[in-house]
Amino acid sequence: MKLQPLFLSLALALSLTAAPASATSGAGVAWQAAAADSDIDRYFTQAKAEKKPVLLYWGAKWCPPCNQLKATLFNRADFIEQSKAFIAVGIDGDAPGAQKLGTRFKVRGYPTLILFSPAGAELTRLPGEADAAQVMQVLQLGLSSGRPAKAVLADARAGKRLSANEWRLLGFYGWETDEQQLVPADQRAAVLAQLAKASDGVDAETATRLWLKSVGALAEGKTADAAGLPRLRAVLADPAQARAQMDVLTNEAPDLVKAFAPQAGEARNALVAEFDSALKRLNEDATLSRADRLNALQARIELARVDTPHADPYPKNLPAALLDQARDQAGRAHREISDGYERQAVVTEAAYLLGRAGLWKESDELLKAALARSHSPYYLMSQLAGNAKTQGRKAEALRWAEDAFNKSEGPATRLQWGANYVAALIELSPEDAPRIERAASQLFTEAEKDPGAFYERSERSLKKVATLLAGWNKTPTQAATVGRLKAQLDGVCGKLDGSDARAKSSCQGLMKKA
Structure with missing residues (x-):
C-alpha cells in the first residue's frame, strides 16, 4: 500500500486463534511455520505428495499492511475454506532463518504472498494492497490455472491469445512485490503499458487496471499522454469502475494527477476536483474495509496539498471540512476498533494522515492513546519519533527513537x-x-x-x-x-x-x- 506509512520509509497471527510461528487447526487456517530451508523443503515434499499448491506468506508482527491482511482476508470464511486446497506456510520475518529464506524466495517487503504449484514452481504473487474479495478471486484464478504468471506473461508479450482469466491473473499480479521475478524494475512501466493495450477488448476492468498501473509507474515527474485523460475521467466518474480500481486510485492519486496535469492551474484543479469526488465516494463506501476507506481519505489529503512540497509539514489552505473529517475518522477508529490487528493497521494509518494534514497535535495524541493497546507499541513509538523530528523537537524525537529500539522484539x-x-x-x-x-x-x-x-x-x-x-x-x-x-x-x-x-x-x- 503505497500511502501506508511503513516504518520510517513499510510474528503475524495468521488465523483467528494463533500466530504463524505455530501450526493451527480448527476454525482458522492451518498455517505451518517455516524458519529454515529444511522446513520449506518438508512442506514442498508434502505438497507434491498430496498434489496441493503452496501459499507462502512473509510478514511481521508489527507491519500494518500485514495486520490489515489478517483483519480482512485471513479470517474470511471463504479464505479459510479455500485454504484446505493448499499447504499454507507462514514465515515470521523474525524467525531464526527467515531473512535467509527471504533471499531464497526473492522477497523483501512485508507482506508478500506467493502461490506455488505442487511441484514447487512459482505461479503468482498476490496483490496484498487490493481489496480482500479481489485477492480471493486472484487466489482462486491461480489455483485453477496452474500456469506460472511468468509463462502467461511470455505468451502475452508474444501476442498469443489469452483467456480473460489469464489477463486478470496479470492485472492483479503483485507487481509491487515482484522483485524483478517477471520484469526488471526499469522495464515494468513499459511492459504494463504493452499489456494494457494487448488486453483491451478482452477484459475491460483488467485493461484499465494495467493501464492505470502503467501510468502510475511511469509517473515520478513524467508527463502522461494527454490522450488518456478522458479514460481516467471516465473511471473517476463511474462509481463501479472507481470501486474496482480502488487500490490503484488511492495509492497513485498524486502521481496520476501530476502525470496528466503537470502544471499548477485550472487544468490541474479540475482534475483534482474530479479525483476528489471519486475518492470521497470510496471513503464513504461501507463495503470497503476501514483501512481502505482511510486510504481514500489520505489520498484526498495528498491531493489537497498536491502543490505543497512533500516535505512541508504544515500545508496551507486545506479545506476545513477535510480537516474535520480527518479528525473525526481518526477519532472513531481509535474509539471503535476492538480487534488488535485491525487497530495496528488503521490507527497507524490514521496518525500518519493526520500528520500529512498538518494536524500534528492530533496525530501525537492518537499515537500516545493507542500505545497501551498495541501489540507492537514500538511501531507507534517510531511514528512519535518521526512526528517530533518533523516538528523540530529533537530531544523528544531521540527519546522516542530510543524507546522504540529498546521495546522492539x-x-x-x-x-x-x-x-x-x-x-x-x-x-x-x-x-x-x-x-x-x-x-x-x-x-x-x-x-x-x-x-x-x-x-x-x-x-x-x-x-x-x-x-x-x-x-x-x-x-x-x-x-x-x-x-x-x-x-x-x-x-x-x-x-x-x-x-x-x-x-x-x-x-x-x-x-x-x-
Whole structure:
C-alpha cells in the first residue's frame, strides 16, 4: 500500500486463534511455520505428495499492511475454506532463518504472498494492497490455472491469445512485490503499458487496471499522454469502475494527477476536483474495509496539498471540512476498533494522515492513546519519533527513537529499529559520539547472535548503519569511534560459519567505506 506509512520509509497471527510461528487447526487456517530451508523443503515434499499448491506468506508482527491482511482476508470464511486446497506456510520475518529464506524466495517487503504449484514452481504473487474479495478471486484464478504468471506473461508479450482469466491473473499480479521475478524494475512501466493495450477488448476492468498501473509507474515527474485523460475521467466518474480500481486510485492519486496535469492551474484543479469526488465516494463506501476507506481519505489529503512540497509539514489552505473529517475518522477508529490487528493497521494509518494534514497535535495524541493497546507499541513509538523530528523537537524525537529500539522484539526487527535509532542520533545529535557508539555496538553484538543477520532486511539494516557511520566519520573522535566499531565487527565476521560464504562476504564488506 503505497500511502501506508511503513516504518520510517513499510510474528503475524495468521488465523483467528494463533500466530504463524505455530501450526493451527480448527476454525482458522492451518498455517505451518517455516524458519529454515529444511522446513520449506518438508512442506514442498508434502505438497507434491498430496498434489496441493503452496501459499507462502512473509510478514511481521508489527507491519500494518500485514495486520490489515489478517483483519480482512485471513479470517474470511471463504479464505479459510479455500485454504484446505493448499499447504499454507507462514514465515515470521523474525524467525531464526527467515531473512535467509527471504533471499531464497526473492522477497523483501512485508507482506508478500506467493502461490506455488505442487511441484514447487512459482505461479503468482498476490496483490496484498487490493481489496480482500479481489485477492480471493486472484487466489482462486491461480489455483485453477496452474500456469506460472511468468509463462502467461511470455505468451502475452508474444501476442498469443489469452483467456480473460489469464489477463486478470496479470492485472492483479503483485507487481509491487515482484522483485524483478517477471520484469526488471526499469522495464515494468513499459511492459504494463504493452499489456494494457494487448488486453483491451478482452477484459475491460483488467485493461484499465494495467493501464492505470502503467501510468502510475511511469509517473515520478513524467508527463502522461494527454490522450488518456478522458479514460481516467471516465473511471473517476463511474462509481463501479472507481470501486474496482480502488487500490490503484488511492495509492497513485498524486502521481496520476501530476502525470496528466503537470502544471499548477485550472487544468490541474479540475482534475483534482474530479479525483476528489471519486475518492470521497470510496471513503464513504461501507463495503470497503476501514483501512481502505482511510486510504481514500489520505489520498484526498495528498491531493489537497498536491502543490505543497512533500516535505512541508504544515500545508496551507486545506479545506476545513477535510480537516474535520480527518479528525473525526481518526477519532472513531481509535474509539471503535476492538480487534488488535485491525487497530495496528488503521490507527497507524490514521496518525500518519493526520500528520500529512498538518494536524500534528492530533496525530501525537492518537499515537500516545493507542500505545497501551498495541501489540507492537514500538511501531507507534517510531511514528512519535518521526512526528517530533518533523516538528523540530529533537530531544523528544531521540527519546522516542530510543524507546522504540529498546521495546522492539525479534532479531530482524531489532536490527531495523536499531538502525533507525542510529540514523536519528547521527542526524539530530552528531556530537554525541558515546551514545552513537553504544547504539551501533549493541547492534553488532545482536548481529553476532543472529544467524540471519547478513541476509535481506537485516543485512540492509546493517548496511544502513555502516553507510551512516562512514558519512559521520569526519573528526578524530569520530574516527576513533568508528575504528573501535570496525574492530568489533571484524570479530563478528571472524566467528561466522566458514561454509556460509555469502554471509561472511556481506559482513566483511560492511565497514570498508567507514
